[in-house]
Amino acid sequence: MSTSATEHWFESRPNWFKTAVFYELHLRAFFDSSDDGVGDFRGLRDKLDYLQWLGIDCIWLLPFYPSPLRDGGYDVSDFLSVAPEFGTLDEFASFVESAHERGMRVISDFIMNHTSSEHPWFQESRQGPDNPKADWYVWSDTVHRYEDARIIFVDSEQSNWTFDSVRGAYFWHRFYHHQPDLNYENPAVGDAMLEALRFWLDLGLDGFRLDAVPYLFEEEGTNCENLPETHTFLKRVRAEIDASYTDRVLLAEANQWPEDVVDYFADGDECHMAFHFPVMPRMFMALRREEARPIVEILDRTPPIPENCQWGLFLRNHDELTLEMVTDEERDYMYAEYAMDPRMKLNLGIRRRLAPLLDGGRDEIELMHAILFSLPGSPVLYYGDEIGMGDNVYLGDRDGVRTPMQWTGDRNGGFSRADFAQLFLPPLMDPVFGFQAVNVEAQLRSPTSLLRWLQRFVALRKEHPVFGLGSYEALQTSNPRVFAHVRQHESDTVLCVHNLARSAQAVELDLSRFEGRTPTEMIGRSSFPRIGELPYLLTFGPRGFFWFQLPEEPGDA
C-alpha cells in the first residue's frame, strides 16, 4: 500500500465530511514557488501550515488538468495529467501526502459533463461518423433537438448546438461552445471517466467535486436536467469507488432546487454531499432586507437527507453569486442591492467576492459566517475571503474573483517573485482591498483581524460536532429581524440567535421546553440567566449574534 493512502493517515470514518470545514482554492492563484507568475503544487504545499492553522479539514482544488483555459480550466484537454504550469504528477502526489500528514484531505474538481474541444477525444470524434470515438460526443444534423433545454451561459451563448465544419454536423454543449458535452449513452465514455477517477484516487485524492452533474444525459421532451440515467450512472460511480477505496467523498455541483438536489443523495448510495445553492442568495437577501424569512423558508423547503449525506454550504465561491435558484423578483432585488454597477452582473448572477458584497462591513462578514456555520451542513470557505479580499470587476468573466492570494504587503502581494507583467492576473492594488491593506501577514499579527477571528470561529465550530451532525429546528421569534434556531445532537443542544438588522434589536423566544437550563455563550463561555417559564428575552447590537450551549441540568434527563 502506498503511504499516500488515506488509511495510513486517518482514522477510518466514513462520515468524516459531515463535520469538516472545506476550503476552496485556485491553485493558479494561491502561491507561486517557481517564479513564473502562476501558482503551483509546490507553492501550495508551502502554505499547508497556514491552512492547518486556519483549521481546514479538506482542501477543494479547482481544475488543474491540462487545458486551453478558455473556461478557467473547466475545459479539460487531458483528464490524466497535471497542467505543466502547476507542476508534475509527482509534485501533485507529494502535495497530497503532505496535506494528509497534516490531517487535511484533498478533493478536486472533476468535470464529468464535457471536455475542451481540444481534447484528443473530440479531435478524433469530429473527424466523421466512422472513427472509433465518433459517438463519444452528442452529434446532430439539426439544431431542433432537445429544444426544451435552457441555455445556461446566456451572456455568451445563443444555442446549445454549435456547427462543426470538420464533421459537418452540430455538437451539443450545455456550457461554452468550446466545451462539447460527452455522450454518456455510449458506455465507453462512462468507462473512460471511471478510469480517470480511479487514476486520481490511486494517487491519494480523497474525492471529487463533480462539476455540472445534472447534465450528463439528454432526452427529447425534457429539460435534459436531472434525468434518471444520470442518477443511475452516478450510483455506478459511487458503487465502484466504495468497492475499492475507503472514506472518499463525492460532492455534487447541482445548481437546482433542494427538492431536486436531494435526488443526488438517492438512498445514501449516490453522492455523499451536494451544494445547497439556494440558501446562499437568501442569506444575502435576508441581510439586506433585515428579516429572517428568506432563510427560514428555504430551509423549510429543504427535504431531509439520508444520515450518511451532507449539504455543502458556502457564502461565495469561484463562480458568480448565482441567482438561478431565485424568483425573477428576487433576482431583480438582488441585482439592485448587490450589483449597482452592471459590470458586476454575469449570466444569472453577480461576480463579486464576499467582502465587497458586504461593503467591507466587519459585523456583516462575521454575522454571515455565524449563520453559515450554524446551519446544517459543512461550510466551504473560498480562498481569500478569510482575510476579506476584494474583487476586480474590470477583469473578464469570473477572473475578478480569482486574483492572486494576498500573503504580504510586499511586491505582488507575496504571491510570486515573478515580474509583475508575468503574473497570470494582476493582484488587487486598490486602496481598500489591495494587498497593501489586506494581507495574511498583517492580519496574522493583529489579534482583532478578520483572519484571527475566523480561525477562532472555525475552531469553535469544530469543537461542537452538533453543527455538522445535529438536527435543525427554526424557532418562532417575536421579532422577524431575528433568526433563531436550535441544533441538537445526542445530549449536545445549541441555540443560535442572529440579529439581521443594522439596528439594535430585542427578541423574546419561547424556550419553555428548556426550562431550568442555563445558557452558556459559546465564544466567551459566560453564563446567561437561567431559562424559566416566561419567554426568554435577548437583546442584540446591530448585526449581533449569540450562540449558546444549553447543557442539561444535573438530574434533568
Added chain:
Amino acid sequence: MPDPKSLSSEDLLSIVRGARWFAAKDRTPESAEIVGLPVQDGPVTLAIVEVRFAAGTHEHYTVALDGGDDVVDAFDHQDVAQRLASLAGVPSAGARVRSLGVEQSNSSVVLDELNVLKLYRRLEAGPNPELEILAALAAQRFPNVPALQGTLEATGPPVETALASVTAFVPSAGGGWELTLESFADDASWLPDRAWRLGEVTAGLHSALAANDADPHFAPEEPSAEALALQAAAIDEEIAATFATLPEDDALGAVAHRAEDLRDLVHELGASGPSGLAIRTHGDYHLGQVLWSTDGDWVVIDFEGEPARSLPERRRKRSPIRDLAGMTRSFAYAADSVLLLQGRVPPEGWVDACRTAFVDGYLDAADERLLPPSRSGFDRLLALYELEKLVYELRYEARNRPDWASIPVVGLLRLLEPAV
C-alpha cells in the same frame, strides 16, 4: 475468558476512566465500545476501545483484556507482557516482568532488565512519532537513545498505527528529574556540571534528526514565510484563552493583569527574522525525558511528543529551539520544586548556571542551519518558546495545582522584565 463483545459499556468505562493514561480526565465519557480486536493470541487480547463523549466526539484507547472474568486491564500480567513482547518480535517467554510505574500516557514494563515493552494507549491514525524517530536516529547511529528492538502494529480499521514497541532497557542511575531533585540534598552542582554535556547531546540529537534529506518526513525544511507568525498567533490565542479563564487567586495576582503585556511581547518576539530550518524534534523535552546512564552519559527517551497534542501536531517539523525551551523551563521547575517539596532553597544562580551551560553546550555543537543567523535572534526565539511553555504551565497549574502556580508566575514576570 469472557467474550470481548459481552463487555458492557460500563465495564469498559470502569477500566478506562480510572487509568493514568486516560487523557480526557476533564471530560465525562458517556459510553464505550470495542471497535477492534487487533491482537488475539494466546493470553493476549488487545481491544481498541472507543470512548464517546457527550458532544459526539470520541477517542480510541488500547486495552489489554483479562483472560479471566475480571474487568481490569491486564497489560502488566506476566504472561500477557511476555507474549506481547514476543509478538513485537522479541522472544520473551519466561521473562521476569517488572512494572515501570511512572508514566502518564502509556504503559511500560521491563523484561528481564534487558528490554522495555511499551503499550501505546491513546491511538490515533498515522505513523507513531516515537517509532519513526527511533528508527531515524538508529539510521544515523545516534548513540544516546535506547535501541529499538521490535514493534507491533494494528493494520486497521479503525486505525492503522503502532500498538506496542520494545526498546533496549538502559541501565541508569535514574531519570534527570529525580536525580536533580535528589542532588540538592548533597551536591547541588550535579546538574550544572552535566548541563553542558546535556546541551551537546541535544545538539547531536537535532543534527541526527536533520540528517536525512531523502526522507520527506525528516528532511529539514525552510519554514514558510508566515511560519513564525502562525506560531506567534497560536501563542497569542493561548494567552487570551488562558487569562480569560484564570481563577481568582492571590498567587496569580502578580501576572493576572499582565495579559496585554505578554501579548505585546509575543507580537515583538514573533516579528524576529529568519528562524532556521524546521526539523522533527523531540517535542516534549524536559528533565524527565533524559536518563543519566550507569556509563555516565545522557540518554534521551520518550519521543512521542506532548500527549495532549494531536498526532499531526506532534509529528510536525518545528524549530529545534522549542526543545531547548522545554529543557530550560524544566531547570526552573526543578529549582522551584525543591523549594516547594523539600523546603530547600537552591543555591543562588543555580537555574542560570544550568541554563547557560546547557545553551553553551548546545550552541557549541549545533548545526547552524537549524538556528537563526544571530545570537540575538536565537535568544528571542528561545524566549518566544519559553513564553509558550510558561502559558501552558500557568494554565495547567492554575487549574490543577494552584500551589505550584507561583512557578510559571515567576517565569512570566522574568520574561516581562526589560532586557538588561
